[in-house]
Amino acid sequence: MTSIWPQLEPILPKVARPARYIGLEDGSVQPHHDPRKVSWLLLYPDTYEIGLPNQGLQILYEILNERDDALAERSYAPWVDLEAELRSRGLPLFSVDTHRPAGEFDLLAFNLSAELVYTNVLNCIDLAGVPVRAAARRPEHPLVLAGGHCTYNPEPLADFLDAVVLGDGEEVVAEITEVVRDWKASGRTDGSREGVLRALARVPGVYVPSLYDVAYDGPRLVAVTPRFADVPDRVEKRTIADLADWPYPRRQLVPLTEVVHDRLNVEVFRGCTRGCRFCQAGMITRPVRERPAEQVRTMVAEGLRRTGYDEVALTSLSTADFSGIEEVVRAVVDDPVNGQQTSVSLPSLRVDAFTVGIAAQLQRARRTGLTFAPEAGTWRMRQVINKLIREQDLYDAVDAAFSQGWRRMKLYFLTGLPTETDEDTLGIAELGRNCVEIGRRHTRSASVTLSVGGFVPKPFTPFQWFGQNTVPELHRKVGLLRDDLRRHRSVQLKWHDPKATLVEGLTSRGDRRLGPVIEDVWRQAGTFQEWSERFRLDLWLDALARAGLDPDWYVHRHRTEDEVLPWDHLSAGLHKDFLWQDWRDALDEVGLEDCRWTPCYDCGACTGYSIEHIVASATPPAGGSQGTGQDLAAESSTPVQLLARPPQARPAQAGAR
Amino acid sequence: MRIRFRFAKTGKVRFTSHRDVARLWERALRRAELPVASTQGFSPRPKVHFGLALPTGHESLGEYLDVDLREPECASVDPAELPQLLTPLLPAGLTVEAAALVDRPGPSLQEAVTSCSWRIEVPGADLAELTAAVERLLAAPEAWVTRERKGRPVTDDIRPAVAMLAIAGSLPPDRLEPGVVLEAELATQPRGVRPSELLAALEPPHQEGRVCRTHQWIALDGARREPLPAPTTWAPHAQARAS
Numbered sequence: 001m002t003s004i005w006p007q008l009e010p011i012l013p014k015v016a017r018p019a020r021y022i023g024l025e026d027g028s029v030q031p032h033h034d035p036r037k038v039s040w041l042l043l044y045p046d047t048y049e050i051g052l053p054n055q056g057l058q059i060l061y062e063i064l065n066e067r068d069d070a071l072a073e074r075s076y077a078p079w080v081d082l083e084a085e086l087r088s089r090g091l092p093l094f095s096v097d098t099h100r101p102a103g104e105f106d107l108l109a110f111n112l113s114a115e116l117v118y119t120n121v122l123n124c125i126d127l128a129g130v131p132v133r134a135a136a137r138r139p140e141h142p143l144v145l146a147g148g149h150c151t152y153n154p155e156p157l158a159d160f161l162d163a164v165v166l167g168d169g170e171e172v173v174a175e176i177t178e179v180v181r182d183w184k185a186s187g188r189t190d191g192s193r194e195g196v197l198r199a200l201a202r203v204p205g206v207y208v209p210s211l212y213d214v215a216y217d218g219p220r221l222v223a224v225t226p227r228f229a230d231v232p233d234r235v236e237k238r239t240i241a242d243l244a245d246w247p248y249p250r251r252q253l254v255p256l257t258e259v260v261h262d263r264l265n266v267e268v269f270r271g272c273t274r275g276c277r278f279c280q281a282g283m284i285t286r287p288v289r290e291r292p293a294e295q296v297r298t299m300v301a302e303g304l305r306r307t308g309y310d311e312v313a314l315t316s317l318s319t320a321d322f323s324g325i326e327e328v329v330r331a332v333v334d335d336p337v338n339g340q341q342t343s344v345s346l347p348s349l350r351v352d353a354f355t356v357g358i359a360a361q362l363q364r365a366r367r368t369g370l371t372f373a374p375e376a377g378t379w380r381m382r383q384v385i386n387k388l389i390r391e392q393d394l395y396d397a398v399d400a401a402f403s404q405g406w407r408r409m410k411l412y413f414l415t416g417l418p419t420e421t422d423e424d425t426l427g428i429a430e431l432g433r434n435c436v437e438i439g440r441r442h443t444r445s446a447s448v449t450l451s452v453g454g455f456v457p458k459p460f461t462p463f464q465w466f467g468q469n470t471v472p473e474l475h476r477k478v479g480l481l482r483d484d485l486r487r488h489r490s491v492q493l494k495w496h497d498p499k500a501t502l503v504e505g506l507t508s509r510g511d512r513r514l515g516p517v518i519e520d521v522w523r524q525a526g527t528f529q530e531w532s533e534r535f536r537l538d539l540w541l542d543a544l545a546r547a548g549l550d551p552d553w554y555v556h557r558h559r560t561e562d563e564v565l566p567w568d569h570l571s572a573g574l575h576k577d578f579l580w581q582d583w584r585d586a587l588d589e590v591g592l593e594d595c596r597w598t599p600c601y602d603c604g605a606c607t608g609y610s611i612e613h614i615v616a617s618a619t620p621p622a623g624g625s626q627g628t629g630q631d632l633a634a635e636s637s638t639p640v641q642l643l644a645r646p647p648q649a650r651p652a653q654a655g656a657r
Numbered sequence: 658m659r660i661r662f663r664f665a666k667t668g669k670v671r672f673t674s675h676r677d678v679a680r681l682w683e684r685a686l687r688r689a690e691l692p693v694a695s696t697q698g699f700s701p702r703p704k705v706h707f708g709l710a711l712p713t714g715h716e717s718l719g720e721y722l723d724v725d726l727r728e729p730e731c732a733s734v735d736p737a738e739l740p741q742l743l744t745p746l747l748p749a750g751l752t753v754e755a756a757a758l759v760d761r762p763g764p765s766l767q768e769a770v771t772s773c774s775w776r777i778e779v780p781g782a783d784l785a786e787l788t789a790a791v792e793r794l795l796a797a798p799e800a801w802v803t804r805e806r807k808g809r810p811v812t813d814d815i816r817p818a819v820a821m822l823a824i825a826g827s828l829p830p831d832r833l834e835p836g837v838v839l840e841a842e843l844a845t846q847p848r849g850v851r852p853s854e855l856l857a858a859l860e861p862p863h864q865e866g867r868v869c870r871t872h873q874w875i876a877l878d879g880a881r882r883e884p885l886p887a888p889t890t891w892a893p894h895a896q897a898r899a900s
């Protein structure tokens with residue numbers, strides 16, 4: 001069977017949004033399958049609308065299809081209506097590019113961007129006609145891989161994944177392709193699966209869970225150790241040294257139907273060293289690697305021309321930090337080809353780098369929504385999380401935006417942070433009210449939306465030792481805010497369902513014993529758990545009870561320094577003692593400056609891999625306090641404690657400035 | 658200056674919605690760098706006007722779109738070149754068949770179209786039985802169907818909307834199961850009757866398979882014609898009907 005389209009066609013009129021399943025996007029390819037080529041099916045285990053824009057998946061799709069010895073197609077989790085139709089007809093999961101059965105590919109490679117999709121991963125494997133447990137797979141079955149941010153603790157999925165890739169995928173997919181090519185050439189004979197897994201484990205950045213033994217002492221994890229001498233004790237992440245070498249995607253996919261982030265997306269830098277202690281993305285993607293401004297301009301201009309989009313997002317973890325961001329935005333808006341109709345959106349704006357200048361450039365084009373992320377309501381709390389923006393920075397940014405004609409903005413906050421008091425929580429409402437006050441000076445219709453999420457501690461962050469707040473505690477905190485804001489109609493409060501944070505916490509920091517729990521929930525039809533209308537806490541609690549596991553122990557318990565963590569045999573480059581010191585500093589309310597513009601702390605992300613920051617500007621962007629908590633313009637002294645540079649001399653190779 | 662496009666929507670792309678197609682056209686027009694006029698105001702939109710919505714999943718050989726171009730830049734635009742220019746900028750299956758200047762101000766496409774011709778596949782149907790059902794419906798003075806409107810069931814008589822109904826033959830052999838093809842012309846005023854409603858009104862009711870809108874019709878000086886004829890060299894259906 002090469003395409004199930006004829007079988008699919010009569011089903012599609014019966015399902016919601018059938019355009020999700022047809023492919024045909026501009027930029028997509030219908031590769032020619034050939035037994036000599038390694039065929040990858042890149043899967044995003046959520047709906048097409050969420051998965052299609054994923055840049056990581058699109059980058060690998062292009063890189064693999066450029067190779068002579070590989071090809072790649074894509075697939076997304078079918079919604080429950082199509083799944084039921086497929087199952088009732090015995091039809092498999094398929095690629096959207098050529099509608100080929102998923103089980104016919106050599107590799108099923110999942111992008112894991114969120115923990116709540118784990119049951120969807122199992123569902124996709126099963127729909128592909130592949131045994132969900134890795135141990136039950138035979139040589140004729142595809143290899144099941146995963147990459148993406150969640151793979152820094154893949155242990156809850158260890159039973160189901162053949163191999164896991166840590167870090168940037170651009171280079172390692174080539175090495176994996178070569179290993180699998182040899183396996184295919186050898187005929188994928190009986191018993192050869194073990195051999196290919198051993199070979200994959202020798203590729204730097206690739207972790208093969210089945211090649212490790214796990215020892216427990218009661219509930220405690222004692223050790224995760226390789227079973228063979230050629231399998232590494234610790235798997236190190238992969239990092240591409242220079243983003244300029246990877247101007248991908250060159251042909252961003254343009255979907256036929258509406259998806260999230262439906263616009264041109266150009267990644268302007270990868271990595272972030274602002275050092276926010278709650279932020280896993282920032283910690284695991286160090287160091288900062290900026291794309292040259294010239295390349296950004298070319299990618300924007302060519303991308304807009306090719307796609308016909310009238311909006312471009314300059315993406316990164318903190319786009320206002322990009323060297324010369326104002327000029328780049330101006331160039332995009334001024335480009336005559338874009339005809340002054342192109343809007344530029346800057347997701348993830350830091351308030352202390354958002355200036356009137358940027359606001360003025362943005363408002364010249366069509367205006368998009370503006371979102372700031374102060375993350376915490378009080379200065380004390382922001383010192384704990386190392387988001388060292390002063391209240392004044394926020395007010396200046398908000399004032400800049402309102403003065404340039406914005407009427408509405410959104411502020412992101414976390415609650416349930418370490419050491420948080422009710423005063424800190426209520427500070428969120430206070431900030432919201434003050435921002436509306438500022439807006440009122442410019443427009444009577446000023447309004448602010450406060451979006452509040454429950455904090456989930458993540459691996460490879462200083463908060464990995466912190467016991468997460470319970471669901472009732474998070475509910476109580478949201479209730480405090482709701483009561484406090486009841487009479488302020490121009491401050492809207494939105495919050496995420498705290499119930500889901502329990503499962504997110506469980507899967508974020510859990511160990512291999514959660515495998516049966518995930519499988520259990522999946523077997524009870526607990527898919528699409530990241531969709532609030534489908535989320536079922538009862539399924540998870542029942543499954544935990546059946547497995548004899550205690551959610552409190554996994555989620556709400558503080559860890560100690562000597563505890564073996566389930567991800568200790570993996571590495572994001574960060575030294576564990578650096579993270580522990582940063583955790584102590586957090587509890588002491590001591591901040592840490594951005595190492596991009598100040599001395600290196602030897603966290604390990606550069607020093608361990610002999611790479612460096614690539615940053616065009618040696619100084620922070622103008623304006624605000626720039627993560628020092630001090631008003632740099634006025635040289636006044638806000639009472640902030642900053643950690644001085646570490647006593648040891650810093651390694652010579654770190655930090656290109 | 659207003660340009661009317663006629664395009665076909667066939668194959669996989671038929672599963673996109675009316676709204677999706679509008680967005681695909683907007684992007685294609687921008688890529689073609691045509692001087693499309695835009696609305697004034699806070700967030701300007703291109704001035705494009707779509708005809709009657711085609712239900713998601715149905716194919717069509719006669720879809721229409723009116724686009725307003727800016728003066729004076731529009732002087733350099735040759736409508737005859739537009740089909741070749743735009744088809745490659747649209748996804749496979751959206752094919753621009755014709756483009757021509759239209760007079761303004763005319764009625765909008767949505768107001769002007771009075772009926773549509775459909776080719777309706779009825780998989781699993783028996784030729785003799787369906788023929789009898791068609792004859793019964795044509796002989797009946799009324800044909801009541803119940804549909805859902807704003808969450809409430811509404812029952813109305815669609816018999817006056819059935820301008821033509823006939824058996825066109827058997828399903829093509831490449832379909833998964835055998836069946837019968839119907840041809841119908843259904844009025845769009847006061848509301849557009851859908852092929853599925855027509856099949857529901859048959860005795861016994863039937864379910865539609867693939868459906869294709871073959872023509873949209875406007876009334877002009879008492880005569881029925883298409884908003885923009887397809888080039889005769891291309892359109893086998895139009896030729897068959899004309900002969």
Ligand code: SF4
Pocket residue numbers: 273286287288595596599600601602603604605606607613654655
């Ligand atoms: S190694 Fe040094 S310069 Fe590199 S990210 Fe870590 S602290 Fe910053």
